[in-house]
Amino acid sequence: MHVPRLFSWLTLACATALAANNETAPGIIPGTTGQYIAAGGHRYYYLEANPVNASLGTILLFHGFPDFSYAWRYQVPFLTSLGYRVIAPDMLGYGNTDTSCDVSDFALKKMSTDMVEVLDQIAPGEKIIIGAHDWGAGLAYSFAMWYPEYLKAFFTISIPYTRPWLGPSLEWIDMLDLVQNHTYPTMAYQLQWRDPAVNRNFSTKSQVRSFLNAGFGGLTEDGRGGLSPFEGMQYDIIPLLRNQTLVNPEDFEIYVENINQKGMSGGFNWYRTRRMNWEDELPLAKRGDFKYRTPHLFIPATNDSFMPPELYTNMGQYFESETVEPVEAGHWAMWEKPDQVNEILRRWIAQL
Ligand SMILES: *[C@@H]1O[C@H](CO)[C@@H](O)[C@H](O)[C@H]1NC(C)=O
Ligand SMILES: *[C@@H]1O[C@H](CO)[C@@H](O)[C@H](O)[C@H]1NC(C)=O
Ligand SMILES: *[C@@H]1O[C@H](CO)[C@@H](O)[C@H](O)[C@H]1NC(C)=O
Ligand SMILES: *[C@@H]1O[C@H](CO)[C@@H](O)[C@H](O)[C@H]1NC(C)=O
Ligand SMILES: *[C@@H]1O[C@H](CO)[C@@H](O)[C@H](O)[C@H]1NC(C)=O
Ligand SMILES: *[C@@H]1O[C@H](CO)[C@@H](O)[C@H](O)[C@H]1NC(C)=O
Numbered sequence: 587m588h589v590p591r592l593f594s595w596l597t598l599a600c601a602t603a604l605a606a607n608n609e610t611a612p613g614i615i616p617g618t619t620g621q622y623i624a625a626g627g628h629r630y631y632y633l634e635a636n637p638v639n640a641s642l643g644t645i646l647l648f649h650g651f652p653d654f655s656y657a658w659r660y661q662v663p664f665l666t667s668l669g670y671r672v673i674a675p676d677m678l679g680y681g682n683t684d685t686s687c688d689v690s691d692f693a694l695k696k697m698s699t700d701m702v703e704v705l706d707q708i709a710p711g712e713k714i715i716i717g718a719h720d721w722g723a724g725l726a727y728s729f730a731m732w733y734p735e736y737l738k739a740f741f742t743i744s745i746p747y748t749r750p751w752l753g754p755s756l757e758w759i760d761m762l763d764l765v766q767n768h769t770y771p772t773m774a775y776q777l778q779w780r781d782p783a784v785n786r787n788f789s790t791k792s793q794v795r796s797f798l799n800a801g802f803g804g805l806t807e808d809g810r811g812g813l814s815p816f817e818g819m820q821y822d823i824i825p826l827l828r829n830q831t832l833v834n835p836e837d838f839e840i841y842v843e844n845i846n847q848k849g850m851s852g853g854f855n856w857y858r859t860r861r862m863n864w865e866d867e868l869p870l871a872k873r874g875d876f877k878y879r880t881p882h883l884f885i886p887a888t889n890d891s892f893m894p895p896e897l898y899t900n901m902g903q904y905f906e907s908e909t910v911e912p913v914e915a916g917h918w919a920m921w922e923k924p925d926q927v928n929e930i931l932r933r934w935i936a937q938l
């Protein structure tokens with residue numbers, strides 16, 4: 587386990603979350619086996635599924651916030667049926683994988699290197715396909731920039747690539763400024779989630795339950811949500827929400843149990859590394875305009891109000907080979923429209 591560098595209120599709060607770790611997290615996708623692997627000084631956990639016949643290759647899936655490998659329950663069996671070996675890790679801070687009190691462990695370059703250490707052990711010498719949702723997409727964009735030689739292609743769901751939010755820039759611009767000058771008005775929620783004080787607000791099981799209920803779209807009797815792109819969690823509305831209906835009650839309990847076991851501070855840490863990522867990527871910005879050469883598929887969720895179309899209409903300029911296949915769904919498109927998402931993946935993979 588990582589030893590915190592600073593002894594402070596923040597590390598104390600984080601240490602409490604670490605102690606709550608439980609090794610028997612629920613939520614195993616049928617047809618997969620769970621394995622542990624050491625990478626980047628952490629212990630990672632991943633689900634693995636293998637095709638019936640000889641494998642056509644490996645697909646590595648990165649889930650987002652707050653989530654775990656179970657995010658891919660509708661995709662893993664499908665991708666396996668196409669003939670691929672599928673690996674779905676619990677990302678850092680989630681499920682059976684370690685978390686860390688050191689925010690720099692969550693910097694995107696560091697986590698990309700962790701994933702390279704995983705691949706060198708389980709798919710050595712292979713060019714793989716990465717698929718990703720939400721913050722997993724943020725990591726995939728970083729991985730594809732630092733380690734293109736590991737990639738045949740990659741796809742991302744819900745989260746577009748937009749600078750200066752993600753990717754190399756010469757100038758540092760804080761998210762607060764980008765929200766206040768209306769570059770990213772729908773990213774104001776990130777200001778709440780990057781604040782260390784938010785950890786304490788979601789530190790008990792019932793608070794985790796409330797977060798997930800709001801995050802999965804629970805509504806009040808008069809149709810208001812508890813999570814706003816402009817404000818983040820709306821503490822006055824959360825107690826009034828009825829149960830979400832995005833996932834069935836069994837899966838919802840699996841989420842509550844699993845996310846609660848690790849606590850939410852690790853997940854929030856993904857929102858706290860933007861300055862570190864900018865520093866890591868500055869040498870690339872100085873080298874000139876970075877462009878992805880790896881084939882990429884983006885699946886926008888057109889009803890995700892946090893990620894409006896103006897964030898991705900000009901996305902093609904950053905990719906030499908870009909496919910965009912929108913799905914009419916909310917943020918959790920791969921659960922809401924699994925057949926449609928899978929069909930898009932099937933067609934895209936077939937032409938690679
Ligand atoms: C871990 O979680 C399981 C299932 O939720 C529970 O039965 C078990 O007692 C927990 N173990 C610890 C050490 O908390
Ligand atoms: C596996 O290979 C056999 C023999 O080539 C073939 O008949 C079968 O359809 C394949 N199964 C799958 C799931 O691809
Ligand atoms: C917001 O501020 C950034 C940094 O100063 C600048 O690059 C951008 O053009 C501004 N956007 C608007 C809409 O004012
Ligand atoms: C934490 O919760 C309190 C209400 O209980 C709220 O006033 C405060 O803004 C919250 N802090 C964050 C960072 O969300
Ligand atoms: C809402 O969910 C809770 C547990 O998550 C359950 O106990 C309760 O019965 C549900 N309420 C309704 C109206 O379904
Ligand atoms: C998406 O949003 C439109 C416009 O608000 C609405 O009519 C439609 O029902 C929504 N679709 C889904 C799948 O929620």
